[in-house]
Structures are given as C-alpha cells and as structure tokens.
Amino acid sequence: MLEKAPVSDSHWDMVVIGAGLGGLVAAARLSMAGKRVLLLEKHNIPGGCATVFQRGKNRFEVGLHALNGFLPKDPRLDMWQSLGLNSAIKLIPLPMQYRVCWRDIDLRIPHGMEDCIEVLSCQFPQEHKNILRYFLNLKSLVLPMLDSEANFKDLIQFSRISAGEFLDQHFLDKQLKLILLANLGYFHHDPYTLSLLWFAFGQISYMEGGSYYIHGGSQALSDFLAQKVENCGTVLYRATAKEILMEDNKITGVRFFHQGESVTVKTCGVIAGISPILVAGMLPETCVKILGENKEIGPSLTSLYCNHTEGLIKLGWQDYNTIFLNENIPGMDAFIHKKLVSHSELGLKSLGYSLIDYSQIDHGLGKNNPFTICHLDQIQDWPEYKSKDYKEQKVSHANSMLEKLEPWIKDLKPSHQELATPHTIQRYTENPEGAVYGYAQTMNQSMFLRFNQRCSIPNLWFASAWSRPGGGFFGAMYSGWQVAGKCLGNRM
Numbered sequence: 001m002l003e004k005a006p007v008s009d010s011h012w013d014m015v016v017i018g019a020g021l022g023g024l025v026a027a028a029r030l031s032m033a034g035k036r037v038l039l040l041e042k043h044n045i046p047g048g049c050a051t052v053f054q055r056g057k058n059r060f061e062v063g064l065h066a067l068n069g070f071l072p073k074d075p076r077l078d079m080w081q082s083l084g085l086n087s088a089i090k091l092i093p094l095p096m097q098y099r100v101c102w103r104d105i106d107l108r109i110p111h112g113m114e115d116c117i118e119v120l121s122c123q124f125p126q127e128h129k130n131i132l133r134y135f136l137n138l139k140s141l142v143l144p145m146l147d148s149e150a151n152f153k154d155l156i157q158f159s160r161i162s163a164g165e166f167l168d169q170h171f172l173d174k175q176l177k178l179i180l181l182a183n184l185g186y187f188h189h190d191p192y193t194l195s196l197l198w199f200a201f202g203q204i205s206y207m208e209g210g211s212y213y214i215h216g217g218s219q220a221l222s223d224f225l226a227q228k229v230e231n232c233g234t235v236l237y238r239a240t241a242k243e244i245l246m247e248d249n250k251i252t253g254v255r256f257f258h259q260g261e262s263v264t265v266k267t268c269g270v271i272a273g274i275s276p277i278l279v280a281g282m283l284p285e286t287c288v289k290i291l292g293e294n295k296e297i298g299p300s301l302t303s304l305y306c307n308h309t310e311g312l313i314k315l316g317w318q319d320y321n322t323i324f325l326n327e328n329i330p331g332m333d334a335f336i337h338k339k340l341v342s343h344s345e346l347g348l349k350s351l352g353y354s355l356i357d358y359s360q361i362d363h364g365l366g367k368n369n370p371f372t373i374c375h376l377d378q379i380q381d382w383p384e385y386k387s388k389d390y391k392e393q394k395v396s397h398a399n400s401m402l403e404k405l406e407p408w409i410k411d412l413k414p415s416h417q418e419l420a421t422p423h424t425i426q427r428y429t430e431n432p433e434g435a436v437y438g439y440a441q442t443m444n445q446s447m448f449l450r451f452n453q454r455c456s457i458p459n460l461w462f463a464s465a466w467s468r469p470g471g472g473f474f475g476a477m478y479s480g481w482q483v484a485g486k487c488l489g490n491r492m
C-alpha cells in the first residue's frame with residue numbers, strides 16, 4: 001500500500017465526486033491499479049441509493065430489492081470477480097423472480113426460461129406458441145451483448161423499437177402483456193418509450209441469471225468498495241463538491257466544502273459519480289452547453305419502510321417480492337399515448353406497487369423483520385417539500401399504502417413505518433427529481449445513445465446511473481468499471 005497523501009496538499013491522479021455505486025467502483029478500480037484517488041462524498045457513509053439506514057435497533061434497506069444475476073460470458077462477472085466481490089459479498093438467491101397479482105390472476109414467476117414459459121402458458125394456454133417465441137426472441141437480442149466479437153450492427157435495428165411495440169408484435173392478449181410488464185418499474189414507467197434492448201437485457205438476466213439480495217444489505221457492498229478505494233486513495237465523507245476548476249479547457253482542480261471550510265485540491269481528472277445536470281452547475285458557464293440538455297429524466301420511487309415485530313411470515317405471508325398491479329388498468333394498451341404518466345390520477349400510483357418482505361430470506365440486517373412497499377413515482381405529484389400539504393400527504397399516502405395490503409395480510413400493523421418520497425431521494429442523493437435510474441431509459445437515451453461516459457472536456461468522465469450503460473445496481477457499477485478502465489487505458 002502506498003503512503004497516503006494529505007488531502008489538500010497533494011496532486012491527485014483523479015478526483016471522484018459522489019460515492020454512489022458508479023463513483024465507488026470507478027474509484028476502487030483506479031485505487032487497486034495504484035492511482036491516487038480522492039473520492040468526495042457529501043454523506044457520512046458510502047453508497048447513495050445503495051445504503052442501509054438505522055432507526056433504533058432496526059436496520060432498513062434503502063434500495064435493493066433484487067440484483068439481476070450473471071449470464072454466461074457476462075462482462076459484469078469479470079468486474080465482480082476483479083473487485084474481489086465474489087469472496088467478500090454473500091449473494092442470497094431469491095426463490096423466484098416475483099409473484100404478480102392482478103384481478104383474479106395470481107402467478108409466481110419462477111427463474112429459468114422453461115419454467116417461466118410453463119407458468120405463463122398455464123394461465124394463457126391460447127398464447128403458448130407466442131410466449132415461446134417471445135422469450136426466444138428476447139434472448140436472441142441479449143446474446144450479442146455478451147459476445148465481444150458479435151456484430152453490434154445487428155442490434156442497431158432494434159434500438160428504435162420499444163418494449164411495448166415488441167410485446168405488441170408477439171401477443172394480442174392485453175392482459176398477458178400487462179403481466180409480462182409487471183416489473184416495468186425496474187426499468188422505466190412507459191413501455192412504449194422504454195428501450196427494448198435495455199428491457200431485454202434486464203429481463204433475461206433476471207430470468208436466466210436469477211435474482212439476488214446481498215447479505216447485510218446493499219451497505220455491505222458499498223462499505224467493501226469504499227475499503228478498496230482506501231487501498232491507495234482516500235474517501236472523504238461530508239465533503240460536497242462545488243466547483244470543477246479549469247484553465248484553457250483543462251481540468252486543474254476541484255473545490256469542495258468539508259467541515260464548514262472551502263477546500264481546493266489539484267487534479268487533472270474528474271469522474272462524476274453524480275448527475276451530469278449537477279456537474280453542469282460546477283463548471284465554468286462556457287462549458288455547460290457541451291453537457292447536453294433537454295434529456296428526459298427517468299422515474300423516481302416512493303418507499304414505505306416498515307418493520308413488524310414478529311415478521312409477516314407469522315401473519316401467513318410467504319413471498320419475498322410481490323407485485324400488485326393496479327386493478328383499474330385494463331391491460332397494457334392503457335399505456336398508449338402516455339395516459340398513465342400522471343400517476344396521481346390513479347391513487348396508488350400508475351402501474352401498481354410491490355411488497356418486499358426481507359424477513360422471508362437470510363437478509364443479514366439484524367433481528368428485525370423489515371419490509372418495504374414501493375411504487376414508481378414522480379416528484380411533480382408531491383406538494384412542495386416540507387410544506388404542510390407535503391407532510392399531510394405523506395401521512396395519508398403511507399396509510400393508504402398499508403390499507404391496500406389489508407385484503408392480503410390481515411392485522412398488518414408495523415412497529416415502525418417511514419415514508420421516503422422522490423423529494424427524500426432528491427435530498428439524499430441530489431439526483432434531480434429524485435431519479436433512481438438517471439436519464440430515462442427511452443429508445444433515444446439508451447444503449448448506443450446513452451449519455452456518454454466522456455465529453456469534450458479532456459479527463460472529465462461520467463460514471464453513474466445517468467451515463468452508459470444505465471441505472472440499477474449493476475448499470476451504475478458497470479459504468480464505473482468501464483470509466484476506470486478507459487482512464488487506465490489512457491495511461492493517466
């Protein structure tokens with residue numbers, strides 16, 4: 001291990017802003033390669049959305065419901081192993097993808113393509129052949145993404161197709177289409193703008209690679225990565241980046257606030273583990289234009305974090321991840337022309353909501369029995385942050401979320417409950433509009449067209465859910481992995 005440099009006196013090889021998963025992985029990879037990295041994080045813990053919070057003796061998972069597992073030849077596997085995560089992190093396999101409930105349909109969607117096809121064909125026998133064709137076609141889109149020698153030109157033709165259009169090409173049954181979109185919230189809020197390729201990779205990796213929780217919660221992952229940064233770098237907490245200093249279109253340093261003081265450090269390179277929109281506010285005005293404007297921001301989430309003294313199992317509940325689709329939605333075509341974009345029209349928000357019951361698995365969060373009720377949301381549907389209306393709406397919304405579960409779980413009385421809205425996520429991560437997956441994963445903002453990891457300012461990089469490849473735990477991590485690889489390739 002190299003001798004640590006004092007924070008403000010030295011010249012850093014790289015300053016990384018934000019210890020979300022993108023920033024953490026980028027900083028960890030550079031540090032493991034012997035680079036002097038300074039990682040600035042405004043909070044006192046690493047992780048951003050990938051954290052755990054404590055209330056009394058109880059610990060609650062902030063973000064992680066399910067990680068999408070590895071596929072054969074999956075490039076994410078090399079990242080996972082190279083960072084030492086295979087031995088340090090215990091992945092807890094989840095028993096199935098999810099249970100989905102809508103009107104009189106109640107299905108447990110398993111892992112594995114064959115089993116999936118069987119379950120869906122039992123419910124929709126007339127669509128059996130189409131179900132088979134759908135999954136095979138979906139998988140055939142993913143294989144080139146895993147093959148370094150594949151010809152990506154074959155994929156470009158699909159980059160202009162939405163997940164909704166792809167479903168329409170395979171099925172007539174609008175109810176089946178809705179069921180196949182039950183986990184839409186893992187990606188975006190509108191199937192007719194959601195990139196088919198992004199959707200395909202996610203769906204196939206959950207189905208074929210399995211889904212997982214991390215023992216000890218996502219904080220175990222973030223803490224481990226932060227330790228890796230300390231290899232020959234430094235993680236500085238309660239340090240809020242304010243300005244990227246430049247001379248002659250070259251980065252010369254970063255100014256940040258730490259313990260009430262303004263500190264300036266020297267560096268020739270910056271990796272932004274935060275939204276490019278925030279970076280624009282840190283650059284001289286002349287540089288801001290090149291960061292790209294008018295991009296659509298992706299959805300946020302509202303989560304009700306709860307705890308039950310005895311655990312939901314005692315109340316007869318048996319599933320880890322259940323998605324309750326909104327009974328008022330007649331089928332997938334309800335999404336056409338964005339009819340559902342105004343979530344508030346539907347009371348309990350758009351598509352539906354999910355219940356994650358951590359006590360069904362070996363969660364490693366302590367002796368408590370945490371569970372979370374979560375749904376897609378948008379900040380515009382909430383009154384002004386901290387206003388009287390906002391506080392009142394939070395209380396009534398939390399109660400209505402619990403009421404929705406009453407028919408399913410009797411006497412559900414949490415011993416603790418706490419609602420986090422898009423405002424909470426925005427306040428905590430600084431992500432504009434409380435976006436959890438960065439820019440929306442629409443056709444013209446995904447895959448080849450995703451916000452680039454580099455820009456025309458030399459040595460300014462982007463490693464987070466906002467940049468390529470995109471959001472989610474693995475999306476953000478892989479972004480950091482690729483950015484660090486490119487920096488090392490540049491002989492920084």
Ligand SMILES: Cc1cc2nc3c(=O)[nH]c(=O)nc-3n(C[C@H](O)[C@H](O)[C@H](O)COP(=O)(O)OP(=O)(O)OC[C@H]3O[C@@H](n4cnc5c(N)ncnc54)[C@H](O)[C@@H]3O)c2cc1C
Pocket residue numbers: 017018019020021022023040041042043046047048049050062063064065066067068239240241242273274278301303374425428429430431436437438463464465466471472473474476477
């Ligand atoms: C409730 C919820 C559930 C989710 N469920 C899942 C799931 O089941 N599976 C999945 O794959 N994904 C899930 N996600 C999405 C996933 O967590 C995110 O897409 C991903 O973690 C984002 O990582 P990021 O690198 O973009 O950084 P972020 O998590 O956005 O973190 C950014 C970090 O930068 C810091 N920061 C901001 N500004 C500054 C500054 N000026 N100076 C210093 N630091 C700064 C923030 O404090 C924060 O720590 C969920 C997210 C949420 C909120």
